[in-house]
Amino acid sequence: MPAALLPVRSTTLRLRGPFMHLTRRNLLATAASLAAVALASPGLAADPIKIGILIPGSKSDKGWMESGYDGLVAAQKANGDKIKVQVIENINYADMEQALTQLASANQLVIGVGGQTQAAVFKIAKRFPKTKFSIVGGNAGDSLPNVAGYDVKQAEIAFVAGAAAAMLSKTGAVSYVGGMEIPSIVNAGKEFGKGAKYINPDIKYFENYTGDFDNVAKSKEATLAAIAQGADVHYHILNLGLRGMEQAAKEKGTHIIGSYTNYCGTDPLYTAYSITGVGFQVRYAIDQIVAGTWAAGYKPFGLKMGPEASDIVVCSGTPEMKAKLDAIKADILAGRIKVLEG
Structure with a gap:
């Protein structure tokens, strides 16, 4: 299998000198004494x-x-x-x-x-x-x-990301592409759509799954299909498949809300980022x-x-936009907005 391994250190204790002639009982007693000394000695570091x-x-x-x-x-x-x-x-x-x-x-x-x-x-x-x-x-x-x-709890922040997408969209249409069609990924997609409609009940929402978090071609195809129907802001739960979404957005002049980490200012394709605390x-x-x-x-x-575990950052957001998104987060925490598990 393709794997990157960092070596694991192993340590072997060898007894020399007077220890070689100890009886089993004395050896065990001596070992216990040495262990006690090691624990009491600040200069002796514990094994990692x-x-x-x-x-x-x-x-x-x-x-x-x-x-x-x-x-x-x-x-x-x-x-x-x-x-x-x-x-x-x-x-x-x-x-x-x-x-x-x-x-x-x-x-x-x-x-x-x-x-x-x-x-x-x-x-x-x-x-x-x-x-x-x-x-x-x-x-x-x-x-x-x-x-x-x-x-x-990806579904929570996906709802907030959907609200941000609706605020950022100029065409009134947004999209989501997920990888494997498993409950947590599907629930996040549903909540993204609900968050968008929370801001704009008339917004168009397109949702697709590639069956593979890493398939670049399929995620590009799904994003292009949504763009053809008017979507100009895209959200995702993908791994390497994100490259396909990036290719489609770059070709067609649309934008992405990224996931997991705040990289605002590093790529003009991205107008916002959700933080999901992986x-x-x-x-x-x-x-x-x-x-x-x-x-x-x-x-x-x-x-x-807290914000290290889950948050949304709009890269060039207005104070009004931030206040609205903060209010949505507070409503989710208080149970006034209920979201799916996942």
């Missing part, structure tokens, strides 16, 4: 916590996977020698279980970046009960005592394991976890 990361797509996709990788880089910078990381990226779906098995065999925490890893994580986690697993993009449902699922959740999982507070179970993120 071994963390494995599965990034199914490309870490440079300008989307979900890149956001997850950026979170990993930030966590490495913050934790330094406290952690040792092994990464596998850009693999086929059929190879996911094998990749997770490799990571689980060598690490104390394994993070699956993407809801598409969830089924494989739950399968492998049963075989490695002493290894902890975190799923970035996990949904409520099955549970195991060694698995944490972090829900990014990297934030990767950092959260790592910070929790380092602090000793990691916990299994389902945990929703979304707007309630």
